[in-house]
Amino acid sequence: MSFCAGLSKGALRVHPDCERILISEEEIRAKVADIGRRISNDYAGKEVLMIGILKGAMIFLADLVREITVPVQYDFMAVSSYGASSKSSGEVRILKDLEYGVEGRHIIVVEDIVDTGLTLNYLAENLKSRDPASVKICTLLDKPSRRIEPVEIDYNGFVIPDEFVVGYGLDYSDRYRNFPYIMVLSPKVYMNEGE
Numbered sequence: 001m002s003f004c005a006g007l008s009k010g011a012l013r014v015h016p017d018c019e020r021i022l023i024s025e026e027e028i029r030a031k032v033a034d035i036g037r038r039i040s041n042d043y044a045g046k047e048v049l050m051i052g053i054l055k056g057a058m059i060f061l062a063d064l065v066r067e068i069t070v071p072v073q074y075d076f077m078a079v080s081s082y083g084a085s086s087k088s089s090g091e092v093r094i095l096k097d098l099e100y101g102v103e104g105r106h107i108i109v110v111e112d113i114v115d116t117g118l119t120l121n122y123l124a125e126n127l128k129s130r131d132p133a134s135v136k137i138c139t140l141l142d143k144p145s146r147r148i149e150p151v152e153i154d155y156n157g158f159v160i161p162d163e164f165v166v167g168y169g170l171d172y173s174d175r176y177r178n179f180p181y182i183m184v185l186s187p188k189v190y191m192n193e194g195e
């Protein structure tokens with residue numbers, strides 16, 4: 001059984017909002033190191049531009065770039081769908097764009113999770129239209145059961161079931177992003193939403 005430890009590294013303390021830990025700190029660390037090694041091998045002799053999609057990917061990107069041994073630059077984009085109803089229409093707005101052009105650059109888009117695939121589908125097309133040398137996709141989590149648009153993922157951390165997960169960048173109401181593991185959120189946290 002997995003316990004939901006609090007943020008203190010001391011005695012295990014069950015966090016009241018945690019149903020169970022899905023992916024531990026150790027498992028995340030090993031996976032990030034593995035993806036970092038693969039990227040370093042694949043891009044030997046090249047420089048790579050990692051693009052983190054705010055806010056969720058920030059923590060994964062911060063750990064990942066430190067596992068990469070080829071020259072790396074990183075930048076961020078922020079996007080927003082037009083709310084839940086239009087999310088299914090695939091409309092995505094760019095709230096913050098890249099600082100510089102990406103023409104001729106080797107790009108890796110970094111996400112915390114691919115869910116419906118609508119965000120990455122839009123972003124991949126948008127970035128490809130800017131004439132980069134290459135575009136690859138890297139995500140820590142993949143929830144294929146929720147997919148609406150297909151996404152070709154080049155670096156895939158963990159395939160997960162359709163459960164409400166938070167931690168390591170993922171949030172509920174902007175909370176839990178700082179938890180060092182991925183946990184299934186207890187339904188009691190969101191059950192009475194809207195009441």
Ligand code: PRP
Pocket residue numbers: 053054055056057111112113114115116117118119120170171
């Ligand atoms: C999440 C995640 C992806 C997107 C994936 O972001 O970080 O960007 O949703 O969902 P999709 O595959 O269904 O398009 P969210 O909108 O929750 O914003 P956040 O990163 O700021 O938490």
